[in-house]
Amino acid sequence: xxxxxxxxxxxxxxxxxxxxxxxxxxxxxxxxxxxxxxxxxxxxxxxxxxxxxxxxxxxxxxxxxxxxxxxxxxxxxxxxxxxxxxxxxxxxxxxxxxxxxxxxxxxxxxxxxxxxxxxxxxxxxxxxxxxxxxxxxxxxxxxxxxxxxxxxxxxxxxxxxxxxxxxxxxxxxxxxxxxxxxxxxxxxxxxxxxxxxxxxxxxxxxxxxxxxxxxxxxxxxxxxxxxxxxxxxxxxxxxxxxxxxxxxxxxxxxxxxxxxxxxxxxxxxxxxxxxxxxxxxxxxxxxxxxxxxxxxxx
Numbered sequence: 001x002x003x004x005x006x007x008x009x010x011x012x013x014x015x016x017x018x019x020x021x022x023x024x025x026x027x028x029x030x031x032x033x034x035x036x037x038x039x040x041x042x043x044x045x046x047x048x049x050x051x052x053x054x055x056x057x058x059x060x061x062x063x064x065x066x067x068x069x070x071x072x073x074x075x076x077x078x079x080x081x082x083x084x085x086x087x088x089x090x091x092x093x094x095x096x097x098x099x100x101x102x103x104x105x106x107x108x109x110x111x112x113x114x115x116x117x118x119x120x121x122x123x124x125x126x127x128x129x130x131x132x133x134x135x136x137x138x139x140x141x142x143x144x145x146x147x148x149x150x151x152x153x154x155x156x157x158x159x160x161x162x163x164x165x166x167x168x169x170x171x172x173x174x175x176x177x178x179x180x181x182x183x184x185x186x187x188x189x190x191x192x193x194x195x196x197x198x199x200x201x202x203x204x205x206x207x208x209x210x211x212x213x214x215x216x217x218x219x220x221x222x223x224x225x226x227x228x229x230x231x232x233x234x235x236x237x238x239x240x241x242x243x244x245x246x247x248x249x250x251x252x253x254x255x256x257x258x259x260x261x262x263x264x265x266x267x268x269x270x271x272x273x274x275x276x277x278x279x280x281x282x283x284x285x286x287x288x289x290x291x292x293x294x295x296x297x298x
Contacts, residue, residue: 045154049145070128073160075120088116092142113288117250124256180286189280207293208258215286224270
């Protein structure tokens with residue numbers, strides 16, 4: 001994947017640095033100051049996906065950046081051998097970062113996730129994921145093929161990056177943690193009809209949550225994060241469906257002001273599925289959280 005570095009586009013995209021918006025508001029853009037965001041694009045594949053099989057792993061890729069880089073945007077699209085879009089559900093999930101995170105185990109994870117229903121992510125303005133030049137970075141993609149025939153598929157990875165030497169203002173680095181339902185493994189099966197499951201946990205930091213995304217499978221309806229200690233809903237991610245009732249996209253949580261996490265706060269993850277078939281279907285439910293440990297808790 002070292003070749004990804006040669007794909008820096010000469011025509012860079014310049015976007016304005018916005019002031020910190022209020023919670024859950026879309027801020028107004030300003031003309032200055034600016035940061036130069038450069039897209040790195042890499043096509044990985046194609047791979048032949050075995051029929052009727054979940055969690056198919058191609059080799060994990062390793063690469064380094066030649067200089068200090070801030071990642072501010074991340075996108076993964078499924079494509080066929082001709083570069084045309086494929087169904088979202090072929091993408092189970094991906095992870096890009098400096099180490100492979102373990103579920104429900106705290107470690108200093110620097111990285112970001114995606115899945116078929118959260119294909120792209122833009123970090124809140126003023127924040128980024130920092131990678132030092134020469135540091136080993138891993139990219140771990142995973143495919144699902146629920147079809148009864150093999151499928152040829154690739155993943156098109158786009159990283160929106162800012163060279164640290166080009167910044168004339170400070171970005172705040174974000175770290176990552178991932179929490180999911182386990183029953184006892186990550187995959188469970190939902191019988192026909194409605195299925196609601198939950199799990200409780202504490203987060204391994206005090207600070208502020210600035211971004212979140214979900215991991216979910218077809219027939220998922222919603223994933224909610226609830227603060228049990230404060231008795232308040234933090235976020236409800238309700239899936240968007242097409243005219244046939246199929247899940248097509250999950251929302252994302254992005255906030256420059258952030259959501260405060262106290263030392264002893266207990267959280268609940270609630271996942272709702274609606275299986276409209278006549279047989280059990282596979283399910284997963286998780287949330288990846290990007291946070292700032294240095295934030296002051298009011």
